Amino acid sequence: MAKITLDRIKHSYLAKPDDPDDWALKEVDEVWEDGTAYALLGPSGCGKTTLLNIISGLITPTHGRVLFNNDDVTNTPTTERHIAQVFQFPVVYDTMTVQENLAFPLRNRGVDKDKIKTRVHEIAKMLDLSEMLSRRASGLTADGKQKISLARGLVRDDVNVIMFDEPLTVIDPHLKWLLRSKLKELHQSVGVTMIYVTHDQTEALTFADRVVVLHEGTVVQIGTPVELFEEPQHTFVGHFIGSPGMNFLPCDIIDGVASFAGNTIETATQQLPEVRPESLEVGVRPEFIHFDQKGFPVKIDKVDDLGRYQLVQTQHQGHSIKIVLNEGEEIPSENPCIVFDPKYTRLYADGWVIN
Amino acid sequence: MGIELKKVTKQVGAETYIYETDLSFEKDGFNILLGTTLSGKTTLMRLMAGLERPSSGEVWFEGQDVTGIPVQKRSVAMVYQQFINYPNFNVFENIASPLRVSGVSSQEIKQRVGKISDLLKLTPFLDRSPDELSGGQQQRTALARALVKNAALVLLDEPLANLDYKLREELRDELPKLFQDTGATVVYATSEPLEALMLGGRTATLHEGRVTQYGPTSQIYRAPNTLVSAQVFSDPPINTAPVEKKNDTFHLTDLINWSVPVEYANLSDGQYVIGVRPHHLTVGTATEDMVRLNGTVQIAEISGSESIIHFNVEGHTWVSESHGVHQFKVGDSVELSLDVSRCFYFHQSGELVAG
Amino acid sequence: MNKTPNPKAWLFVIPVVVLVAFNALIPLMTVVNYSVQETFGDNVFFWEGMKWFEEVLRSERFHESFLRQIAFTGMILVIEIPLGIAIALAMPRKGPWVSVCLVLMALPLLIPWNVVGAMWNIFALPDIGLLGRMINGLGIDYNFTQQPVSAWSTTVLMDVWHWTSLVVLLSYAGLSAIPDAYYQAAKIDGANAWAVFRFIQLPKMKRVLTIAILLRFMDSFMIYTEPFVLTGGGPGNTTTFLSIDLVKIALGQFDLGPAAAMSLIYFLIVLLVSWIFYTLMMRGEEN
Numbered sequence: 001m002a003k004i005t006l007d008r009i010k011h012s013y014l015a016k017p018d019d020p021d022d023w024a025l026k027e028v029d030e031v032w033e034d035g036t037a038y039a040l041l042g043p044s045g046c047g048k049t050t051l052l053n054i055i056s057g058l059i060t061p062t063h064g065r066v067l068f069n070n071d072d073v074t075n076t077p078t079t080e081r082h083i084a085q086v087f088q089f090p091v092v093y094d095t096m097t098v099q100e101n102l103a104f105p106l107r108n109r110g111v112d113k114d115k116i117k118t119r120v121h122e123i124a125k126m127l128d129l130s131e132m133l134s135r136r137a138s139g140l141t142a143d144g145k146q147k148i149s150l151a152r153g154l155v156r157d158d159v160n161v162i163m164f165d166e167p168l169t170v171i172d173p174h175l176k177w178l179l180r181s182k183l184k185e186l187h188q189s190v191g192v193t194m195i196y197v198t199h200d201q202t203e204a205l206t207f208a209d210r211v212v213v214l215h216e217g218t219v220v221q222i223g224t225p226v227e228l229f230e231e232p233q234h235t236f237v238g239h240f241i242g243s244p245g246m247n248f249l250p251c252d253i254i255d256g257v258a259s260f261a262g263n264t265i266e267t268a269t270q271q272l273p274e275v276r277p278e279s280l281e282v283g284v285r286p287e288f289i290h291f292d293q294k295g296f297p298v299k300i301d302k303v304d305d306l307g308r309y310q311l312v313q314t315q316h317q318g319h320s321i322k323i324v325l326n327e328g329e330e331i332p333s334e335n336p337c338i339v340f341d342p343k344y345t346r347l348y349a350d351g352w353v354i355n
Numbered sequence: 356m357g358i359e360l361k362k363v364t365k366q367v368g369a370e371t372y373i374y375e376t377d378l379s380f381e382k383d384g385f386n387i388l389l390g391t392t393l394s395g396k397t398t399l400m401r402l403m404a405g406l407e408r409p410s411s412g413e414v415w416f417e418g419q420d421v422t423g424i425p426v427q428k429r430s431v432a433m434v435y436q437q438f439i440n441y442p443n444f445n446v447f448e449n450i451a452s453p454l455r456v457s458g459v460s461s462q463e464i465k466q467r468v469g470k471i472s473d474l475l476k477l478t479p480f481l482d483r484s485p486d487e488l489s490g491g492q493q494q495r496t497a498l499a500r501a502l503v504k505n506a507a508l509v510l511l512d513e514p515l516a517n518l519d520y521k522l523r524e525e526l527r528d529e530l531p532k533l534f535q536d537t538g539a540t541v542v543y544a545t546s547e548p549l550e551a552l553m554l555g556g557r558t559a560t561l562h563e564g565r566v567t568q569y570g571p572t573s574q575i576y577r578a579p580n581t582l583v584s585a586q587v588f589s590d591p592p593i594n595t596a597p598v599e600k601k602n603d604t605f606h607l608t609d610l611i612n613w614s615v616p617v618e619y620a621n622l623s624d625g626q627y628v629i630g631v632r633p634h635h636l637t638v639g640t641a642t643e644d645m646v647r648l649n650g651t652v653q654i655a656e657i658s659g660s661e662s663i664i665h666f667n668v669e670g671h672t673w674v675s676e677s678h679g680v681h682q683f684k685v686g687d688s689v690e691l692s693l694d695v696s697r698c699f700y701f702h703q704s705g706e707l708v709a710g
Numbered sequence: 711m712n713k714t715p716n717p718k719a720w721l722f723v724i725p726v727v728v729l730v731a732f733n734a735l736i737p738l739m740t741v742v743n744y745s746v747q748e749t750f751g752d753n754v755f756f757w758e759g760m761k762w763f764e765e766v767l768r769s770e771r772f773h774e775s776f777l778r779q780i781a782f783t784g785m786i787l788v789i790e791i792p793l794g795i796a797i798a799l800a801m802p803r804k805g806p807w808v809s810v811c812l813v814l815m816a817l818p819l820l821i822p823w824n825v826v827g828a829m830w831n832i833f834a835l836p837d838i839g840l841l842g843r844m845i846n847g848l849g850i851d852y853n854f855t856q857q858p859v860s861a862w863s864t865t866v867l868m869d870v871w872h873w874t875s876l877v878v879l880l881s882y883a884g885l886s887a888i889p890d891a892y893y894q895a896a897k898i899d900g901a902n903a904w905a906v907f908r909f910i911q912l913p914k915m916k917r918v919l920t921i922a923i924l925l926r927f928m929d930s931f932m933i934y935t936e937p938f939v940l941t942g943g944g945p946g947n948t949t950t951f952l953s954i955d956l957v958k959i960a961l962g963q964f965d966l967g968p969a970a971a972m973s974l975i976y977f978l979i980v981l982l983v984s985w986i987f988y989t990l991m992m993r994g995e996e997n
Contacts, residue, residue: 044519056894085895087891093910095909095913104909149895152895180656184685201659202659205659205680206656226680226681229679229680240521243521243524243660244524245521285660287679304552306549306553307576307632308661308676308678311553
């Protein structure tokens with residue numbers, strides 16, 4: 001098990017990067033705690049796979065160092081990093097039985113037979129594989145194969161970190177949540193550092209203690225699921241996490257208070273900048289807006305009854321604002337006015353929250 | 356009148372794919388087929404398109420019997436879950452292909468493709484080949500090809516299933532608008548209840564080759580006629596449990612009970628099944644009109660804006676869905692409140708109890 | 711799954727049926743016809759039943775050429791398959807050299823068979839051929855037109871030169887289809903190069919290797935042109951393989967009955983061995 005230090009990591013796939021866009025990863029400087037479950041979340045091309053490959057040793061970063069505990073492993077090959085990885089498409093050794101698959105990493109390392117046997121049975125039990133130990137691995141379903149890949153990592157006791165690269169891609173939709181929760185449970189029982197790469201917010205938020213949101217090669221926020229939902233540090237986080245995403249509206253500062261289209265907005269942002277940044281926005285989630293005559297007027301475009309909640313699409317001076325109301329909550333028929341909950345309303349300058 | 360199925364059945368060998376079905380789909384708004392995989396959605400669509408001939412019964416389109424008329428002779432467009440485009444054509448030629456086949460002048464092709472690609476935000480990519488596009492753009496191209504044709508019948512078979520959820524969100528919003536004024540009959544198959552609610556229109560719930568209910572989407576959601584219809588139209592799955600009515604009380608267990616609501620006062624005593632949507636079972640102290648349950652957390656999942664928690668209450672599993680991001684540990688004991696005023700009661704045969 | 715039976719579909723199969731009938735069934739029936747009858751020309755036939763079959767199966771000559779055939783096919787399989795896999799493993803997986811290697815590999819396959827025979831004939835001539843002179847220059851007495859051992863080794867060498875490429879190309883295709891993740895996983899599991907070959911590469915190549923072995927078995931078992939051009943079946947009968955023998959009987963001696971019976975036996979052997987081999991290799995693939 002290990003603490004992972006990413007010391008000013010930058011990476012470019014080009015030989016001579018000069019433009020900022022040439023960097024697949026733009027300076028990541030983080031210390032990841034031992035025994036924590038991390039998720040790297042972002043859309044395709046955000047740099048999450050690059051970062052994963054740097055940690056696993058498939059890529060040597062252009063700049064910076066990778067440390068496992070206090071050992072510099074930047075130039076250590078994958079084999080010697082003591083990592084385990086579950087890939088997008090299941091990797092099993094087709095000709096072996098499930099048991100032989102699980103024993104393979106230990107046999108390669110010359111562990112004695114009795115120890116292999118106990119260890120394999122222990123891990124198989126943990127992953128509900130005991131019943132199928134003598135079956136041929138090639139005959140299993142996708143979720144069974146993914147469990148085998150994971151088990152091959154878990155049988156070893158020298159593993160620093162277990163990595164998952166979109167492991168649920170080929171799993172049947174109605175089985176996904178089972179495996180998702182199994183992974184979570186496993187992490188809680190074995191306590192190994194785990195890193196999970198995905199573009200799916202449900203997978204990331206369900207699995208991880210801390211979610212690392214990546215956007216265009218930059219880490220925009222690392223936080224608990226609650227923090228990402230309630231206190232997005234970047235407009236991208238607000239947009240990407242939650243459905244529907246956060247509302248962002250252009251904003252001004254008039255007489256020291258935030259103002260949207262001439263309406264004063266109370267926010268949680270304490271210190272307003274003295275100079276107005278190039279782009280200033282006020283951000284609030286649809287969940288934290290409600291109808292109230294004290295607020296400013298809006299025009300209601302559309303109301304969707306989505307069962308659990310109602311999605312109200314409104315407009316104010318050409319800016320669209322989405323509101324989420326609970327099932328059965330009333331929508332005023334005349335002169336609808338809305339207010340933002342100040343506790344969850346924040347100002348963003350050039351994409352970043354003002355703090 | 357759009358497309359009608361009159362006493363249609365479909366058998367393949369000894370297997371029945373579609374049991375006798377009567378269904379008539381309107382021209383305006385979306386007609387949604389909601390059901391899990393293998394419920395018969397795709398078969399129904401293929402019957403409507405004329406790709407399959409019904410084993411018995413008739414297919415009528417715009418007041419005419421079209422049973423047995425092959426798809427080539429009908430005005431049908433179809434979009435599939437997989438992104439299907441001509442790989443050796445660029446985007447422009449892909450969109451133009453149905454027009455080329457029907458011999459439209461190149462002047463008109465240019466104009467019509469231009470208009471559609473504007474609408475679907477594909478204009479910047481017209482020169483590219485499909486494999487240079489993202490998944491979302493590829494599916495937009497397929498949609499554009501279906502739209503440009505001005506087909507009288509448009510069949511969309513889970514077109515968004517393979518897209519990232521953010522794109523899905525966006526396209527769900529756009530799709531009804533795109534088809535609004537085309538005069539086409541649009542049939543949309545999906546396995547996601549939330550998608551059906553977002554698209555609105557009318558919904559037919561499908562289960563194992565039978566249409567279980569058909570009507571305006573939100574009405575079907577609010578008033579399922581059977582337990583099966585309610586199950587098809589609930590994600591996460593609806594909670595069900597046996598209850599016993601004794602005089603003026605419903606008993607879930609000896610200790611958990613509530614008084615019979617006025618509308619069910621005339622119901623005879625006996626065994627019933629209660630259906631509770633996950634968002635009517637929430638975490639927190641019960642108010643007066645709610646029923647309190649004590650559970651232990653089995654699984655906690657967090658999607659972007661909701662927390663879905665599986666609890667064990669006296670050996671029975673319940674699923675709760677609550678707004679916002681809430682983190683629980685497996686094994687935590689939690690107090691839940693069950694909103695009995697919003698739950699459904701079913702006879703043991705599965706029929707809804709009239710209230 | 712959603713298939714509707716359509717009687718018209720049979721119409722589409724008719725051209726193939728006709729074609730197969732003309733190029734396979736009808737000639738085959740002619741052979742069957744000859745194999746059970748005796749003829750002295752003039753289209754006069756006498757029923758002979760199983761006589762030719764018994765004669766062929768009992769003949770010393772058939773046994774000898776059959777054993778020669780088995781030996782030859784066995785030898786080239788034992789050499790070509792491992793060699794082909796080894797070359798495929800050594801070839802680069804990425805980069806500009808890939809296409810160069812592939813073209814080089816494909817070259818021998820493009821040469822017409824009789825040209826291969828002629829080439830090797832000249833190449834190996836002990837007095838003027840490059841190979842022949844070199845071997846003799848090394849102090850080894852080599853003359854493929856007179857010594858059985860030289861004739862055999864030259865024939866085998868020629869076949870290896872001509873056909874190993876096919877095994878290489880097939881194996882290479884099998885290897886390139888293995889996703890990178892497998893190699894990464896093996897690294898992580900601490901597997902050495904042998905384990906990677908044994909547990910990843912070989913199992914993943916199984917299908918293509920089955921095809922390679924089948925093709926090489928059938929081709930070499932029916933080999934005719936190249937040894938005929940190279941050695942003409944000699945010296946003596948030492949390189950007279952089944953098909954060369956068959957032609958000698960049919961055209962040299964014009965014994966149509968025995969030749970036809972032998973053809974059928976020959977055909978059935980190829981079919982049987984291929985079937986047994988294919989079933990063995992594919993067993994367990996189904997689940």
